[in-house]
Amino acid sequence: MENQSGVGEFLLRGFPDTEELRIVHITTFLVIYLVALTENLIIITVILHSHQLHSPMYFFLANLSFQDLGSISVTVPKSLLNSLMNTETISYSGCLCQVFFFVFFVMSHLFLLVVMAYDRYVAICNPLHYEIAMNKKVCVQMATNAWMGGLFYSALYTGNLFTMEFCSRVINQFFCDIPQLLQISCSDSYFTKFWTLIFGSCLGFIQFAVIAFSYVQIFREVFRIPSSQGKQKALSTCLPHLIVICLFAVSGTLAYFSPTSTTSSALYPFISMFYCVVPPLLNPLVYSMRNKELKMAFWKQILNICPNSLCKNHSWFQLF
Numbered sequence: 621m622e623n624q625s626g627v628g629e630f631l632l633r634g635f636p637d638t639e640e641l642r643i644v645h646i647t648t649f650l651v652i653y654l655v656a657l658t659e660n661l662i663i664i665t666v667i668l669h670s671h672q673l674h675s676p677m678y679f680f681l682a683n684l685s686f687q688d689l690g691s692i693s694v695t696v697p698k699s700l701l702n703s704l705m706n707t708e709t710i711s712y713s714g715c716l717c718q719v720f721f722f723v724f725f726v727m728s729h730l731f732l733l734v735v736m737a738y739d740r741y742v743a744i745c746n747p748l749h750y751e752i753a754m755n756k757k758v759c760v761q762m763a764t765n766a767w768m769g770g771l772f773y774s775a776l777y778t779g780n781l782f783t784m785e786f787c788s789r790v791i792n793q794f795f796c797d798i799p800q801l802l803q804i805s806c807s808d809s810y811f812t813k814f815w816t817l818i819f820g821s822c823l824g825f826i827q828f829a830v831i832a833f834s835y836v837q838i839f840r841e842v843f844r845i846p847s848s849q850g851k852q853k854a855l856s857t858c859l860p861h862l863i864v865i866c867l868f869a870v871s872g873t874l875a876y877f878s879p880t881s882t883t884s885s886a887l888y889p890f891i892s893m894f895y896c897v898v899p900p901l902l903n904p905l906v907y908s909m910r911n912k913e914l915k916m917a918f919w920k921q922i923l924n925i926c927p928n929s930l931c932k933n934h935s936w937f938q939l940f
Contacts, residue, residue: 634794688900728770
């Protein structure tokens, strides 16, 4: 990868480098990463091995968990490694790779949220046509398009960085993030920055407009359901998805649209944690807390793994 910027490496100065805070950083990020890794791997494993979960909703949920695994694995391990080795460096090529894969997973995540909103719309508003509209071939195509959309946008976004020159090596962030790289760019790239922002904003607006339209129709249909039990069941499949979307949108907006002139550089890492670290940690909890099918499938897998004699000796296993 040819370096056109004259910068061989960057310095990631996201957190204060005192010994006490470095230990807190290592401990916190390690716990968060291991928990997020475990949660998402459990969801993927349970969905793959449970035939009762082989439906469009859980197929998309498995893809979402894989994207969460990818996005947090691109940023957190490198930050942990730097802290453990008491260094701040990341190579130019490593920085661009980090940008590419992070944008790829995040944008694929956003495209998939749109697909999941459409899936819930069809399931609730057109239940008689659901099996036809969301057959296996269509679901695979929609998931593939979400991944390809993220790949295209990531390549387009990262490609702009190759044309930039940087006046500084210092990035006030714990990973290579687009806003911080644009801030230290000294090339005359106003048009590039403006075009990238406009394109990203329009794409995000269209995606959230589709999601909003889907949920307006969904809630209109839900409130027409006569039984309270039916309403509760419909809402239980939609509210977790809506919570994930809101978390993703709010955190991303804070990170990418906060004015750099008024936002303290010390706040950048903490703001970015809400769209980089927190969603992969919370998404599995949000989706599984009120999902009885997923919890039952999980405990069924545990009971299959657990020796019969051991399980029988623990009466609380029999509650599930």
